[in-house]
Amino acid sequence: MRPITRPPGPSPFAAGNEHMTPPEIYAVRDGGGPNSSNWRVRVVPNKHPALRVEGDLDKRAAGLYDQMNGIGAHEVIIESPDPEFRWHHLPHGHRVEALEAYRRRMHDLQHDSRFKFAMLFRNHGVASGATVDHGHAQLIALPVVPPETERMLDGARQYYEMHDRNVFDDILHQELDDGRRLVHDAGAFVLLAPYASRVPFELWIVPRFHATRYEAANRDQLEGLADILALALDRLDRGLGDPAYNLVIQSAPYGLDDVPWYRWHIQIMPNLTRVAGFELGTGFFINSTAPEEAADFLRSLPA
């Protein structure tokens, strides 16, 4: 899935190389037919999918183990035909088109009743696990809600039951009052280094408005997100020298349409250090850069 050595050669995602990918699922283009070269954002099935979209879900025992066939969708969202593009260097309107492509694909896949959850993620740089240099996001839709997602949802639900308040609201209030972990307050969205960050320079983008799922975002919200996400990625790029990173949109599972206790948000984890055996074995992360230091450094960069 993610060999550390990568094949050389032309970008399979560049304009003119549309034949190197499976036929497109969605595109933003100025005229021209499907799979022609005149596009700005293009969504294609992953050529080496982790899951297959054909077939019925089949769960069974394998002796004492649980087995499930690999039903799911695995798509690639190419946000620019330029092999060298950086997300935060795209013009504002183009960034909004990329976010709208994410939204639309996550929305469309919910109509497949086999899918219970979709995760949009972006691996940038070799150290992040990216196997194609040409920047792109990926979308995986799954027939189950994954365990880490369940734990996050359980935590948020329990917090709400105990306090009758949304935990993301409480986080925003505390971080805006405190200020030490705040990187940027853009009104509708807040960029912060989360308390007890797992890795150096971990960043979260949390909406100040209430919304359970990313797919429900409207045009105004995507416009705001396009700017604060560009700000986050630009600061990381300039401050840390274009680090590799993993970005995930943590949206609620399909079917969880409007609950008061959860809120979608974005998590960005730069790959400045290695997640090693201790972290995988314990679930505890050792992080030598305090989020207060990270936020201070990123705030202090010239705009």
Added chain:
Amino acid sequence: MRPITRPPGPSPFAAGNEHMTPPEIYAVRDGGGPNSSNWRVRVVPNKHPALRVEGDLDKRAAGLYDQMNGIGAHEVIIESPDPEFRWHHLPHGHRVEALEAYRRRMHDLQHDSRFKFAMLFRNHGVASGATVDHGHAQLIALPVVPPETERMLDGARQYYEMHDRNVFDDILHQELDDGRRLVHDAGAFVLLAPYASRVPFELWIVPRFHATRYEAANRDQLEGLADILALALDRLDRGLGDPAYNLVIQSAPYGLDDVPWYRWHIQIMPNLTRVAGFELGTGFFINSTAPEEAADFLRSLPA
């Protein structure tokens, strides 16, 4: 904690450089005083510890967050004074001394009533997060049982409650009957590629005898472990070209002395690919090498 670039220079762990580490806690040596050069295995405090051993445990709220001071032990177990040594190339008796050093330090730290759990791990190679080339293991003792450990324990306990059988026994029975994921059966220990391996060539060493905690291992058991662990690391080295790996000893928490439902075991995770945002965000691992293929390949290597 784990910068990807590492300082050049002489090994701080080599014979003759004992002054480059804090004073030793334990050593296996042929005469000579503490911190002299004539040693085979040496244990020192980590010079850049993730946790500090001094002070009382202090848990408090930080607004809505939970805070705990970083009380714990962080030790380094250097298994050979040779900067170029490979664990599996050490003579049998030397390997037993290394395993005994692990055992003794894990055992001794339980006397500190602040500690509830200790994890022995070994990061080999840059891709594993190792920051010193000279091979070594690390031991971290914690004032809490970490979340992943709790989940593993909960799973094993629930399995026992449902079936009145130890899940590790059932795994061994199934794997020995089936054979497809079996790499080596050494009688007292079994080396296998676990069902639904998280990463390519993940390996587990599971004792066939019942023991909740590694620290209870006797001399005979360490002799057997010294051989099967060397076999595992040698096959990975020869089969995959000295891959980076993380190794952890999954022992029960302190205080859980003899329960019928858990068993200590060793997990080895080679770092052939990257754990990326999808894995961290979901807890699902995408692995392109089936454990059956990995086991078949490792079994087929000449002894």
